[in-house]
Amino acid sequence: MSRKARFILVVLALVAVFGYRQYRDHARDAAASGAPDTKPTPAPPAEPRMLGSIAFTPCTLPSQLGAPGVEAQCGSLPVAENPALPQGRKITLNIAWIPADEDGEKAPDPVFLLAGGPGQSATGSYPAVAAAFKDVLKQRGVVLVDQRGTGKSNPLQCPDLAEGEPSLDEAAAEQSMLAAVGRCREALSKRADLRFYTTSDAVRDLDAVRQAIGADTINLLGISYGTRVAQQYARAYPRHTRTLVLDSVAPNDLFLGNDFARNLESALDLQFARCGKIPACASALGDPRGQLDALMARLEAEPPLVTYRDASTGRSTQERLLPAHIAGLARMYAYSPMVSSILPLLIHEGAQGRYDGLMALSKMLGSQLSDQMAYGMQLSVICSEDADGLQDDPAMASSLLGNSLVAGLVAQCAAWPKGKRPADFHAPLASDVPALLLSGELDPVTPPAYAARVVKTLPKGRSLVLRGQAHNVIGAGCMPKLFAQFLETADAKTLDAKCLDKLAYTPPFTSFNGWGP
Template identity: 50%
Template sequence: MDAVWRRQSLPVRSLAVAVQSALTGLTSLLLGAVLAACSSGTSPAGGPRADADGQLVYGTLTFHPCALNSASGRSVEAHCTGISVPENAADPASRNIELALALVPATGIAEEDPVFMLAGGPGQSSRDSYPDLHGAFENVLRNRHILLLDARGSGGSHPLHCAEDGAETALTGVGQQSVEAVRTLAAECRDDLSQVADLRFYTTTEHVQDLERVRAALGVPRVNLLGISYGTRVAQQYAGRYPDNTRALVLDSVVPNTLVLGQEHAQNLEHALNTQFARCRQDAACSTALGDPRQHLDQVRERLRSGTLAPVRYRDPVSGAWREEIPQFEHLAILLRMYAYQPSMAASLPLLLHEVAQGQYDSLLAQSQMLSQELGQALAMGMSLSVTCSEDAIEYRQDPRDAGTVLGSEFVTLTLAMCAEWPRGARPENFRAPLTGPVPVLAISGELDPVTPPRYGETVVAPLPNGRHLVLPGQGHSVLALGCMPGLVAQFIESADSAALDASCLEQLISAPPFAGRYGWEP
């Protein structure tokens, strides 16, 4: 193995772990025991039961055994089914689409109110995301079933993926495409997907309606919703529309109803990066070995945008094949943005910037290539655009404060260009209204989250008499599985009383120190 490949191996391996934690089994014997328990009457009336053929029947839905697999290789045995729903609820004659639903049965006697896990994105699959978070649900599963409904347009629910090579990555808002090129890609994707879908009907509003259809089909009076990132918007919208059918909400990395999602991305990321860079300056080992990350960033930004760099050969981190590419600032920008989600990866940014400042670009290109592939596979960009263009981009405004940030004004500019070509769905008049009422809510945030900072959680719980917000010190985006948080979430779902939680255990959490070299931080 040559020196270039060895030099890439540490950050690339770390990247594989971080991507799966940013975006996250029951054995056959255990599932058999659950089925036996259901058929012998230990499940509440109306709960899952085994039919004569051994299939699991829940309400009017019949499930079959299946395996849920994540991109990281984790697998969880479950039960799956499909649900046919009208694409346009207001038009019964519209095409029907198939929604993919999975059930992870409780390991003990289940309460009648299951838990729906709602994935982020928008455009991420709940079924594909779940295996990486399965361990965090161990205590919840003792007495509640977990249900995973892929939002329409994502995962196995009539997915809306752009077919053009590189389109999924280019349409993330951070790429090497011009405004004209991105607009063309969006138009081509629109034309392709419009042959099989009316893109106006793949928004949060339709997802909320689909969740209610599933609840009714299961025959359960109320549900608990656990949303992650964009999934927290879905949870709040459902609770606002169907308060009598909502028992409790867990909101991980909170998106307030009042937020124009994406408008503050540049400022939030810049604040998170400045915090991480300050930690390196305050750490003697990091600052001595790697210098000032902010100074390096300012230096390499100009160089990468100069257009004077020659192509660089590097190994593809997935295939191992040699590739050749000219380093661009966009390669660095996507790593800065996505690594900031997880402090364990943000800790490596001073090292990355130091290497790029020294003219070493192979690791930068390898990591950027791998992350771009992961993003393109994880998100259904057609569904993401249907949500963004219908719900948020209509309120985007250019902010002078974004100038000079890592994302700059490009995120807003590119998104607006894409949405100029994308069909826009209807948004309810009260869409921006804050969630109110007596619904019990537990909101959780990472202190260093670069996309949904803790102030968003405070905004959501402020008008909620039964709401509570917990901030995990030193942590980033998507914090459900960290430290003692799984236990606290299970306690809350059990009691629906956030005030009774003893969250002092969260004080033990710390953030990973900044790297001082290729072997990590100094002991």
């Protein structure tokens, strides 16, 4: 189970690869036919477009699942890796800018998107939420800064850690994991000082970009871990923070990892309870929670050898189904109501001894996640900011995740360099900045109670809970319009949020034919 510690607040993302093929006539053929040479003349490079002192050129941000990419302007800004050594090694921050629409009046304060993880990049995350910015872009541009250690900003990736799998021999798996941590640390240390890839370093970078583009104030949209970055920026640079939008809120006083097991249990109970309220689901599938507990006990006692079809190769293969496979699958699927709606059916299948679907989906999930997270950056953040506050929760010892995720992080952080954490880092943000806090009712990692805690010290803040939603809710229902209205008025309390009442629950699958009528 400890090998699953690498999947911390991961959001699924698939990068599409685009290519093209050039065609041209051969000069010999053209000469023989008397036709003019049709060899294309290379287009001159695009003139840079300036935003403040940063030069941008056209680029495309790849989207998920092969969908069209997002057209943007791309640029960069070098910053000192170690702030105490301004003439020392530099990090080149990768930046994308989506300008405001040509028509209409332009506002001087852009929106900065802060990605989750920790370990995801802003440029990689934006296409998945781009639709939520449609109305925002009528007045404001959007700026995406790949946080140092992610994306194309000197990424700190650990392939050996990302490729690990659960094992029957937990002691051997733990040793293998720690060996992989050591190899990654040594490899990355050749080009990065791992102490300087923390949230506080990222906050300083954000303000360097703000100054470079010539914006006096900015609006921050943080998603998941990005809400931590947003709160830390607002504390460090209150004069330059116009508004905060915190989607799936992580309180400053949270030590990332401590509540994961408890929050997942609560979210699964809520999600599975939907089946009991739908007669067709209750009749077809029974009690998902009880079946999950029984399945985990059975796998713990005697993991079955499962024959399944590998999605990446199409070949039939065999492997033992372990409790960690189920825990990882349930945890990641719980992030999205659309995906988690199949969990009761999959668990019911497992309870009947049909394990192939669970194994195939677990393996496919692992392959999708392995390249999407800069795990070295994640360790630099958590080990510097949270490791000393991580502790086992005896009440969660028998839960789906147990305490092995926390134990795994503690072990890894013992071998990872640590940066400095400001003395007030974990203190609540107390500010009069206009703030809109968003939570999904069924969120398995940042429940609505977190936002309720944070908004207490934000007198101009308002917390909205979106019915039937889970993690990352900025694009749900009418939320994009409310988002744009808030940025226009900088007043969360006057928003008419009744349109969110129309959000519906996603019904659970009762068969593999899809949702029932």
